[in-house]
Amino acid sequence: MPDREEAGRHTTEELLTGGNATAGVVRVGDTVRRPVGPWTPAVHALLAHLHGVGFRAAPRPLGIDEQGREVLDFVPGRAVDESRYGLLDPVDRLARVARLIREFHDAVAGFTPPPDARWQVLMRDDTPEAGEIVAHHDLAPWNLVTDDATDRWTLIDWDTAAPGSRLWDLAYAAHGFLPLAADPAFRRTDAAERLRAFADAYGLDEDQRRRLVPLLSRRTRAMHDFLRERAGRGVQPWTRLWQEGHGDTWRANTEYIEEREQLWLRALLDG
Structure with a gap:
């Protein structure tokens, strides 16, 4: 945790914008x-575990500051927003994202959550494998920060990390990254x-x-249904x-996605 002397040396605050849900x-x-x-x-325990096993593509947790805010190390670079989607056009860069997600899933497989862990579960993973890992649940370009100077790629915004499955995480990631x-x-x-x-x-x-293909549309529909339900109750920012x-x-x-399920299946099985 940062000590008060260290915090006092850095009092200038710069508002970071660009997210849809966290102000x-x-x-x-x-x-x-x-x-x-x-x-x-629980999220800090997760991030500490990832760094402990050598996964560096996530922010490092540094505790809570004197104002009661969580403190993470700053990740240099820029998120891949709409103006930068072209960064992921080359297939080798798309493949790099997939390998990064695999590295995260493998690294988190050995994580044992604290006994009193509480998670922010926005929508439940309904696959038979739900609970096999603590998934990110929001793997998308806008949560990928890339730094040209160091060639570092980092996954951010772990607030909705929660028990889930590899395929549920991948179905959502495919929607955004493809x-x-x-x-x-x-x-x-x-x-x-x-x-x-x-x-x-x-x-x-x-x-x-084979099991991923129907999840591509189910995971996307889950997002629509979540927004509709929360909007119906007047919950912000949804x-x-x-x-x-x-x-x-x-x-x-x-x-x-649903209309093209056979296309996805053929591509995955036949090449």
């Missing part, structure tokens, strides 16, 4: 300060080939490939996102 995130020196939740101790999008502005004519490259780089076996049309996007993407 009040600031940079102080070489650290990031974020609001805490009941899940914060991407699997209905919008002509983002739709890929080579989406099937990219899905194959993603699965190959992660190292999915034949059975896992109500705002629903009003901005995010629900329509998730529904359209679900239909796009």
Whole structure:
């Protein structure tokens, strides 16, 4: 945990923007300060485990500051937002993402959560393997920070980490990183080939490939249903996102994915 003397040397706060769900995130020196939740101790235990076993593509937890905010080391670089999606166009970079996720899943497999762990569960993993790992649950370009100077790639925003499964995590990741999008502005004519490259780089076996295909649309539909339910109860920031049309996007993407299930299956099994 940063001591008070160290904190006093870095009092200038720089507001960090770009996220949809978490407000009040600031940079102080070489650290990031974020609001805490009941899940914060468990998330910090998870991040400490990942660093302890050599997985460096996640922020390092540094405790709680004098204002009650969580403290993480600052990760240099920029998130892969819409203006930078082209960074992941080359198949070798898409494969790098898949390998990074595999490294995380392998690293977290040995993690034993604290007995009193509390997680922020936004939607439950409904696969038979649910609970096999503590999954990230929001693996997407906007939570990947890349630094050109060091060639470091880091996965951020671990607040929704919770028990889940590898395939549930991968289904969501495929949606964002390939991407699997209905919008002509983002739709890929080579989406099937990219899905194959993603699965190959992660190292999915034949059975896992078969089980992944229906999860691609189920995971996407779960996001639509989650936003609809929270908006119906007036819960923020989900109500705002629903009003901005995010629900329509998730529904359209679900239909796009469902209509092409045989295409995905052929790509994964036949090459």
